[in-house]
Amino acid sequence: MRPVTGVLYLDVRFDHERLGHEVVPILWLSVASAALADVGHALATHPEVRFAAAVTGQADIVAATLHPNTGDLYTYLSDRIAALDGVRSVETALTTREVEQLTYEPGR
Numbered sequence: 001m002r003p004v005t006g007v008l009y010l011d012v013r014f015d016h017e018r019l020g021h022e023v024v025p026i027l028w029l030s031v032a033s034a035a036l037a038d039v040g041h042a043l044a045t046h047p048e049v050r051f052a053a054a055v056t057g058q059a060d061i062v063a064a065t066l067h068p069n070t071g072d073l074y075t076y077l078s079d080r081i082a083a084l085d086g087v088r089s090v091e092t093a094l095t096t097r098e099v100e101q102l103t104y105e106p107g108r
Helices: 033-045 070-081
Strands: 025-031 049-054 061-065 087-094
Touching: 025 033, 025 070, 033 049, 033 061, 070 087
Parallel strands: none
Antiparallel strands: 025 061, 025 087, 049 061
16 A cells, blocks of 8 residues: 555544533434435434444434534424434434544545
């Protein structure tokens, strides 16, 4: 593999609360199989979503989101998530403390 030149990579860690994101939940979505790709693509367009992935088990998609308060989370769940065709249910787990956040860029 030859070295990459002329490219600058930055890894940034930040405090979500200082940026106005006091509520940091993980969403576990149960989605109809036929709608899995559509729901995943829709989540990718939501500015609240910082990470989403298809998973196996009780849930089909897991998504980490950011919200300024619980009211905003409620609105997001009731207006944005509930409007997605194929979403059967969602479980929400609030993150009380984040110890470490790892970001990885393939090919870097």
